[in-house]
Amino acid sequence: MTDTAQPSDASSAQSAAAHTGTQLITNHILTIPHPQYTHFLTQIVHLRTASGQSSFFVHCSHLTPTLARSLLSASTPNPEADSLTAEDAELEAALAAAGRTSTSSTSMHSTSLATDFALAINPTHHTSTSIEILTSTTSASTSSLATSISKRLSAKLSLPHLLLSLSLPPTLTPAPGSISSQQDSHALLLLEKALRDTLQLTLHSSSSSQT
Numbered sequence: 001m002t003d004t005a006q007p008s009d010a011s012s013a014q015s016a017a018a019h020t021g022t023q024l025i026t027n028h029i030l031t032i033p034h035p036q037y038t039h040f041l042t043q044i045v046h047l048r049t050a051s052g053q054s055s056f057f058v059h060c061s062h063l064t065p066t067l068a069r070s071l072l073s074a075s076t077p078n079p080e081a082d083s084l085t086a087e088d089a090e091l092e093a094a095l096a097a098a099g100r101t102s103t104s105s106t107s108m109h110s111t112s113l114a115t116d117f118a119l120a121i122n123p124t125h126h127t128s129t130s131i132e133i134l135t136s137t138t139s140a141s142t143s144s145l146a147t148s149i150s151k152r153l154s155a156k157l158s159l160p161h162l163l164l165s166l167s168l169p170p171t172l173t174p175a176p177g178s179i180s181s182q183q184d185s186h187a188l189l190l191l192e193k194a195l196r197d198t199l200q201l202t203l204h205s206s207s208s209s210q211t
Contacts (some may be wrong), residue, residue: 039068055161064204117165118146
């Protein structure tokens with residue numbers, strides 16, 4: 001089953017969902033305005049406790065325009081619209097999300113799963129969002145993008161746990177001690193907003209299904 005959501009004016013997402021016990025797994029394609037990097041595959045694992053608390057595992061990786069078009073058109077019954085079948089598109093998406101691809105010219109820039117990841121823990125999310133959120137990251141740099149984004153998302157959405165994994169093009173993320181271009185900085189802000197809106201949509205959909 002596929003559906004289409006638009007978390008914000010600056011981004012769009014197409015998602016496929018699967019329920020497994022108390023967890024919900026969704027795949028989204030986020031679209032942001034950028035001259036080179038416009039599409040990002042985002043896989044969300046939504047975990048719910050018996051008390052109704054929500055935690056997330058989120059992986060976000062860049063998609064080539066060709067693959068993004070294939071995935072976005074996979075739900076449209078038009079065999080001549082694209083050379084990839086729906087099954088091929090799903091396989092390519094899974095490989096891309098894992099940092100593996102059969103296409104050597106992909107824009108993944110040889111990144112892999114958990115190139116930069118952080119675990120945000122907010123043990124007192126129910127009393128205060130000003131509590132410091134503990135993080136852990138594999139990034140060799142102190143300027144881990146996953147760390148800062150996971151902190152903000154966890155605090156904004158009052159999440160007890162948020163594991164965020166990013167596999168973004170190196171040219172889009174700033175190197176330690178350097179300053180990103182204005183368009184790259186703006187794109188990262190829009191990507192973070194798209195992630196936040198998609199998580200909010202997931203929380204809202206989950207709450208609606210429980211009532």
